[in-house]
Structure formats: structure tokens, C-alpha cells
Amino acid sequence: MAFQKNRSLLLFLFLTLLRLGLIQPSDGQSHMYQRFLRQHVDTQGTGGSSGYCNLMMQRRGMTSPQCKPVNTFIHESISDINRICSSCNTTCKNGQMNCYRGTVRVTECTDTGAAKSPNCRYWARTNTRPVVIACNGNPRVPVHFDQ
Template identity: 80%
Template structure:
């Protein structure tokens, strides 16, 4: 429990430093970083159930104006993800060379197909697996979940 509180405190501190301008990403990078956090980060969550996906997808604004077909929530600290950004570069799906890979705990949420926005319904699958994340800027920060 104390471990999770420390991670939350560190995330809060990092975001505070970012907000105070002590860490200076570009405007585009900052937007993409904030979007990455909103869409993919849930360090204190454990995922695992369809109800988790239904709730999180709605809370994180991915069910309107249409249901986002697939989304992955990462259950690691932002520090672990930033560590992935410092691993060797690999090629992204789009051909860019700013992707990095690591192994993390995730919940993959896949739309069930039998729902309509904003009441989207999802199936959950939780696992520990290899992910690929695009990172940009200095310091290098996650900006896109590639796969």
C-alpha cells in the first residue's frame, strides 16, 4: 500500500514540476504526453474485468462521440514507463525510429461490438506483456502507445 502511495506522490511531483515549467516539453509534446497519460496510464489499477474497462473507457473520455475500438491501460508507474523511453530505439509501426519496448502489466480493452456510444461495452484481458511506446523530447517522455 505504501509503495502505491509513493508512486502516486512521485507522479504528482513530476506533473507539478511539469506544470511549474521546471521541465520544459514543447507544446505539442506536452499535449501528446498528457493524452498518453489520460488514455493509457493507470498505475494503481489492477484491471482484469469487463466492468473495469467499461468504467475506465468512459472516465477517460474514449466512448464519445464514438466507441474507441481498442485501448490498453498500463499498470506501472510513470517512472517505469520513462525508463522504457531510455531503452534503445526501435522502429514504430509508422516507420519512425522513436519507439522503445518494455514488459509491463496491462489491461487490454476491446469493444464488444454490441454497443453504441456513449454506452460502449468492452471485454477485458489482463496480462504482463511486451509493449512498444513512442517517446519524444528532452527529457524523453511517452507520447504514443504503438502496440
């Protein structure tokens, strides 16, 4: 139930920002941005435990058809995450120049390999660290967690 509430809140916020003209991604960018939010953003959570990772990975659809090996959740406001896209750009792992650095609170969930999909099991590591995020659009919005 809390997941549905958070998801509804994120969707409401995104639609409000679109209506206000603060975000105007193309259809492709909108899809990529929504995917980024689903896979990497938890503004309400603090992470930190294997139970958190097990629950969030399943709720966010990353345990089927196979266990996603590693996923990072960012625990900052959406506006703070979007703000990373206006920092100085840096080279992405794929050589593109649309990546940006920021320092955020994160929980990294890593598959333990102890269970098969959809009952994946994860261990958690929570800290504040630098991240690299790929951004696209005008204005730029995050579309990929690079590192």
C-alpha cells in the same frame, strides 16, 4: 470520485516533475504526454474485468463520439513507464525510429460491439507483456502507444 482523485494526483505529479526540471517537454509534447497519460496509464488499477474497462473507457473519454475499438492501460508507475523511453529504440509501425520497448502489466480493453456510443461495452484481457511506446522530447517522454 476515485477517478478525480487519480487525475488530480497525476496532474500534481506531472507539475511537480516539471518544476523540478525532470520533464521539460515543449507545449506540443506536453499535450501529447498528457493525452498518453489519460488514455494509457492507470498506476493505481489492476484491471482484469469488463467492468474495469467499461468504467475506465468512459471516465477517460474514449466512448464518445464513438466507441474506441481497442485501448491498453498500463499498470506501472509513471517513472517506470518514462524509463522505457531510455531503452534501445526500435522502429515504430509508421516507420519512425522514436519507439522503445519495455515489458509492463497491462489491461487491454476491446469493444464488444454490443452497444453504441456512449454506452460502449468492452471485454478485458490483463497480462504482463512487451509493449512499444513512441517517445519525443528532451528528455524523452511517452507520447503514443504503438503496440
